Amino acid sequence: MADKEIGAAFRELRTQKGYTLKYAARGVVSVQFLSQFERGQSSISLARLAALLTNIHVSVVELASMPELSVINWLDLWAFQLDAVRRGLDDVYLDATIAPERLRPVVELVNRLAVVAPDERRNLLNRGEAGLIARTVTASKHYGVYTNLVVHYGAFTLASSLRRVAEQRLSEVNLTAELPYLQAGSTFGAMSSLVEVEIYLGNIQRAEQLLRQMRLRPMASDTAALITLRVLEAELALRRGDEAAANGLRDRLLGTLQLLGNQADYNRQVRYFDRVWRELGVRAHG
Amino acid sequence: MDEAKSKPSYGGTFRHLRMTFGIKQKDMAGAGISIQTVSRFEHNDAGLEIRNADTLLGFLPATLYEYVQSNVWLPLDGFDGFLNYMGVLMVQPNAAKLMAKAALNARITYARCGEDKYLFRAVMFAGATDDERQRHRERAVVMRHLLAVRQWTNYEFVLFRRALNGTLELDDTRQLWSKLVGVDNRRTRLNQRRQLLQVDALLTVLARAIEWGDYRLARRTLVTLQELDDIGGDTSHLLRMRGLEAQLAMRDPHGDAEAGRQLMRQLIDAAEFLGDKAMVTRLSNKLAAAEQELKLRS
Numbered sequence: 001m002a003d004k005e006i007g008a009a010f011r012e013l014r015t016q017k018g019y020t021l022k023y024a025a026r027g028v029v030s031v032q033f034l035s036q037f038e039r040g041q042s043s044i045s046l047a048r049l050a051a052l053l054t055n056i057h058v059s060v061v062e063l064a065s066m067p068e069l070s071v072i073n074w075l076d077l078w079a080f081q082l083d084a085v086r087r088g089l090d091d092v093y094l095d096a097t098i099a100p101e102r103l104r105p106v107v108e109l110v111n112r113l114a115v116v117a118p119d120e121r122r123n124l125l126n127r128g129e130a131g132l133i134a135r136t137v138t139a140s141k142h143y144g145v146y147t148n149l150v151v152h153y154g155a156f157t158l159a160s161s162l163r164r165v166a167e168q169r170l171s172e173v174n175l176t177a178e179l180p181y182l183q184a185g186s187t188f189g190a191m192s193s194l195v196e197v198e199i200y201l202g203n204i205q206r207a208e209q210l211l212r213q214m215r216l217r218p219m220a221s222d223t224a225a226l227i228t229l230r231v232l233e234a235e236l237a238l239r240r241g242d243e244a245a246a247n248g249l250r251d252r253l254l255g256t257l258q259l260l261g262n263q264a265d266y267n268r269q270v271r272y273f274d275r276v277w278r279e280l281g282v283r284a285h286g
Numbered sequence: 287m288d289e290a291k292s293k294p295s296y297g298g299t300f301r302h303l304r305m306t307f308g309i310k311q312k313d314m315a316g317a318g319i320s321i322q323t324v325s326r327f328e329h330n331d332a333g334l335e336i337r338n339a340d341t342l343l344g345f346l347p348a349t350l351y352e353y354v355q356s357n358v359w360l361p362l363d364g365f366d367g368f369l370n371y372m373g374v375l376m377v378q379p380n381a382a383k384l385m386a387k388a389a390l391n392a393r394i395t396y397a398r399c400g401e402d403k404y405l406f407r408a409v410m411f412a413g414a415t416d417d418e419r420q421r422h423r424e425r426a427v428v429m430r431h432l433l434a435v436r437q438w439t440n441y442e443f444v445l446f447r448r449a450l451n452g453t454l455e456l457d458d459t460r461q462l463w464s465k466l467v468g469v470d471n472r473r474t475r476l477n478q479r480r481q482l483l484q485v486d487a488l489l490t491v492l493a494r495a496i497e498w499g500d501y502r503l504a505r506r507t508l509v510t511l512q513e514l515d516d517i518g519g520d521t522s523h524l525l526r527m528r529g530l531e532a533q534l535a536m537r538d539p540h541g542d543a544e545a546g547r548q549l550m551r552q553l554i555d556a557a558e559f560l561g562d563k564a565m566v567t568r569l570s571n572k573l574a575a576a577e578q579e580l581k582l583r584s
Contacts, residue, residue: 018436057441065476142306226560
């Protein structure tokens with residue numbers, strides 16, 4: 001990551017807001033230094049950069065999201081790309097080379113898992129690859145965006161004992177520290193994948209128990225989270241063989257999405273239900 | 287323990303996060319930064335260049351957002367620190383009281399040093415002062431800032447939305463309109479986050495406009511919201527918007543009250559189906575208030 005990029009991004013924000021060099025630099029650095037920094041001729045410490053951003057009322061996170069800083073904070077960019085794939089946006093390219101070398105193998109695996117349907121993920125990886133996913137799940141004492149993404153997409157490759165480990169660690173996350181993030185990088189997103197695995201495997205009681213736990217979490221008051229819970233309930237009903245209840249839930253969910261007026265969300269959900277009904281419907285009777 | 291709490295600093299927070307991830311300092315050698323550099327940063331906040339900070343965070347791995355959110359000791363001066371602090375206060379059982387106290391402290395600091403940022407902080411914590419004269423002065427300062435900033439960033443959207451709780455008048459929105467709608471719609475991380483705040487702000491305008499009977503502004507705001515390219519994908523916003531749309535249709539003399547009523551009932555039904563009790567209550571109250579107004583009008 002070049003200091004030049006950061007300086008240019010800072011300059012872009014400063015001029016966007018209409019602040020002079022003098023105003024932005026006050027109390028932190030000299031005008032001359034700031035000018036040099038913006039031109040990429042000087043580097044700067046994190047603390048000083050934060051102080052400059054304070055002067056122009058911009059958050060550190062906003063600076064890091066500037067298009068000019070394409071490689072800063074690779075994990076944030078990766079979560080954004082995966083979320084775009086999940087939402088069915090077709091102009092996204094998942095590239096594992098954005099990750100640091102030691103994490104690239106796992107990132108590459110998750111990228112492969114992200115573009116196939118959940119049920120296909122189970123047999124997609126070979127033993128060694130599934131082992132990499134498993135090690136990430138067990139080695140991480142702290143579950144944040146990175147591990148949430150690995151669990152979210154790798155859930156189907158995990159043995160039951162490892163799924164328990166993930167469930168336990170996800171239940172320990174301090175949700176007040178997890179402010180709204182992209183769905184796939186959230187604790188809720190990871191847990192919903194774990195529930196889905198139990199449904200597909202026919203572990204009805206386990207799935208019901210996890211769903212109950214999810215309902216109690218504060219994030220479950222978000223509309224998207226409530227919709228996800230109902231989707232999982234519909235899948236669970238289908239897995240139990242209660243097609244009438246499952247179809248009822250499915251139709252009401254689609255009706256709700258239509259009412260909200262987002263055609264893209266509605267179309268995506270229709271395709272999702274078609275696939276799940278195909279996959280689970282066969283098993284429910286077979 | 288909690289070194290992060292005993293030694294407020296960027297470095298202290300990084301150390302706390304590193305230990306939470308179970309990573310030792312010697313493991314960081316793989317990131318191309320010496321143990322000595324990491325140690326100096328963690329203990330003294332000394333001289334860590336921004337390019338190395340990104341490498342270290344990526345190694346953990348943690349997003350900058352996670353790092354900032356885990357740092358409850360970020361200087362309150364910064365917007366990140368402020369949002370962090372506000373986030374911590376908002377989930378407390380006595381949140382309103384704490385925010386009011388924080389706002390009072392900020393106003394006291396503003397009175398002492400005259401720096402606008404303290405006034406803005408007070409407004410963002412807890413809206414308007416009770417003192418009418420002071421409110422007028424504060425309104426002028428807030429408007430001056432919001433008009434002067436050429437292109438709003440997250441800070442201005444949050445300040446504007448909170449200032450609509452009594453510091454600003456609804457009519458001020460007209461002067462600020464071009465700033466409110468001036469968010470780039472290209473799908474980038476920056477714009478996605480900014481648009482979420484923009485939509486929040488516009489929904490607040492819509493709600494206030496309906497509340498105060500400025501139906502022309504309400505209609506304009508609703509159309510603007512409906513025409514936005516949805517890059518944020520926030521379903522809660524959609525539900526809120528449809529609720530306000532229904533309310534407007536019922537209360538606006540030029541609106542289709544029956545269509546509004548039907549939509550409102552469908553939304554209450556949908557909220558009940560989803561199990562969102564708070565939304566059911568809110569929408570039901572809005573429906574009742576709108577019906578009451580229609581009755582009075584006829």
